[in-house]
Amino acid sequence: MICDPISAKGIEQFQQQNDLETVVLSDRLGEAELLPLVGDVAAMVVRSETKITESIMAAAPNLKVVGRAGVGVDNIDVDAATKRGIVVMNTPGGNTISTAELTFSMLMATARKIPQAHMSIKQGAWNRKAHKGVELYRKTLGILGLGRIGTEVARRAIAFGMRVLAYDPYLSLSRARALQVEMMELDEIFPVADFITVHMPMSDETRGMINTEAFQKMRPGVRILNCARGGIVNETDLIQAIDAGIVAGAAFDVYEKEPLPDDHPFREREEVVMTPHLGASTEEAQDNVGIEIAETITHYLRSGAIQNAVNMPSLDAQTAALVQPYLNLAQKLGRLLAQLAPQRNDRLVITFGGKAADLPGDPITRCVLMGFLSNAGGSDVNQVNAKSLAGSLGLVVEQVKSNEAIDFAEWLHVAAYQGETKTSAGGTFFGASMSPRIVRLNGIPVEIDPNGVLCLVTNNDRPGLVGALGTLLAKHEINIANMSLNRDAAGGQALTVLHLDSIPTREIVEEIQSLENISRVKIANL
Numbered sequence: 001m002i003c004d005p006i007s008a009k010g011i012e013q014f015q016q017q018n019d020l021e022t023v024v025l026s027d028r029l030g031e032a033e034l035l036p037l038v039g040d041v042a043a044m045v046v047r048s049e050t051k052i053t054e055s056i057m058a059a060a061p062n063l064k065v066v067g068r069a070g071v072g073v074d075n076i077d078v079d080a081a082t083k084r085g086i087v088v089m090n091t092p093g094g095n096t097i098s099t100a101e102l103t104f105s106m107l108m109a110t111a112r113k114i115p116q117a118h119m120s121i122k123q124g125a126w127n128r129k130a131h132k133g134v135e136l137y138r139k140t141l142g143i144l145g146l147g148r149i150g151t152e153v154a155r156r157a158i159a160f161g162m163r164v165l166a167y168d169p170y171l172s173l174s175r176a177r178a179l180q181v182e183m184m185e186l187d188e189i190f191p192v193a194d195f196i197t198v199h200m201p202m203s204d205e206t207r208g209m210i211n212t213e214a215f216q217k218m219r220p221g222v223r224i225l226n227c228a229r230g231g232i233v234n235e236t237d238l239i240q241a242i243d244a245g246i247v248a249g250a251a252f253d254v255y256e257k258e259p260l261p262d263d264h265p266f267r268e269r270e271e272v273v274m275t276p277h278l279g280a281s282t283e284e285a286q287d288n289v290g291i292e293i294a295e296t297i298t299h300y301l302r303s304g305a306i307q308n309a310v311n312m313p314s315l316d317a318q319t320a321a322l323v324q325p326y327l328n329l330a331q332k333l334g335r336l337l338a339q340l341a342p343q344r345n346d347r348l349v350i351t352f353g354g355k356a357a358d359l360p361g362d363p364i365t366r367c368v369l370m371g372f373l374s375n376a377g378g379s380d381v382n383q384v385n386a387k388s389l390a391g392s393l394g395l396v397v398e399q400v401k402s403n404e405a406i407d408f409a410e411w412l413h414v415a416a417y418q419g420e421t422k423t424s425a426g427g428t429f430f431g432a433s434m435s436p437r438i439v440r441l442n443g444i445p446v447e448i449d450p451n452g453v454l455c456l457v458t459n460n461d462r463p464g465l466v467g468a469l470g471t472l473l474a475k476h477e478i479n480i481a482n483m484s485l486n487r488d489a490a491g492g493q494a495l496t497v498l499h500l501d502s503i504p505t506r507e508i509v510e511e512i513q514s515l516e517n518i519s520r521v522k523i524a525n526l
Helices: 008-015 031-037 054-058 078-083 096-112 114-122 148-159 173-179 235-243 283-303 317-340 361-372 374-380 386-392 465-475 506-513
Strands: 043-046 065-068 087-089 140-144 163-167 195-198 222-226 247-252 272-274 347-354 396-402 410-418 421-430 435-441 444-448 453-460 480-487 493-500 518-525
Touching (some): 008 283, 031 054, 054 078, 065 283, 078 087, 096 114, 096 148, 096 222, 096 272, 096 283, 148 173, 317 410, 317 421, 361 386, 361 410, 444 480, 444 493, 465 480, 465 493, 465 506, 506 518
Parallel strands (some): 140 163
Antiparallel strands (some): 347 410, 410 421, 421 435, 435 444, 453 493, 453 518
């Protein structure tokens, strides 16, 4: 059942399969209208309009797969699908070129004020001075996020003679050199970039990251582009930056709220070029995603082959039961290291020890990567695309099977390397319930429940530190739920891990850092 419009070539691909009956809905239907129609449906195809809810899945006992002709799956209840054994697939690569080309079109439009000049002539004017622009040649472009789309934008900018700076904490330096871009931190890009374009997923880390604080660091006359996700650029702060003379122009294809409200201030600002979420709106992109979703669904229905799935990997029932506890532990270890390790790691080494050495490593490795790359890929990273995303970032992933005899019968260890700098964490299970625990951090034994908010303090082993930490946190009404202490030697380096009931602010972290004998403070949210 094809619920939303997809390309004619995609529909034709389905209809050519003699063993499949294809139903194409002429109108978008709501939940109540879909419920009586899905009783014998084996596969459903949607874009962003139709919502596939748990109720619809319950009314479709034969449903095996839901395919999204596009990237985002916000309109599909993935958790409910996973519980029911329904595979959810998407088409992550079909709109890469179309979105990159739209971004570059917007770049040129803001540089030369093409839309404004066009409208002035339509209105009968001929004012060349009012629409004087700037050249792209020898200008500096800052690209925030160098994934598939950001990479294609970089290639086009280099061809136009632009200097390309990139911020991507997950891209290795070797990959950056291969792309001929200069890696920098945000605060290094903001003061020198003539144009800034964002190509990052929406996450807690990226939401509103281009805000008043960021604008105040930018050079006057900068131009801002967002063809990625609405909300990465704070729209209210952008208007204020335009009024302050910091931002000379902006181009948006995505917005915090869509469709754009009638009274939105962007509509009245000549400096802002807008399109109605056209990133994937080309004939080629629509053909690509239509054909791709038809092929992946057809292959799955016929042979069980899974491509571009966003939920569970394919494992037989017996092996899945053995692997399942490790998937959670693996993702926790990856997520912890992502918050503790330096940015731009080159290598990730995953070691399976004891009984774990006998398990299939691939699904566990993919879960480590899901945790480690969760900020790089946002909700788009899954067990299927995690390895591909790691490869695109230049991250080398190694799996090691170890027979080293240690205190645990089964264990998993993950180490992230940035050159010679190593950050590592190891975990195992306690009790018959297979309760996961982190038991080693950077070589120091610990016992940590891998959930909630962790405050990790590296300090000199001196009396009174625990009391000072407790007093400081109590002053800010932050409760300590649990604590783990260990050291490399008496009077040497110690590691204090606090489980907190709430996330301390940056100011509180700085206050902890200022305590005597403390060398490093890190907050990790698991």
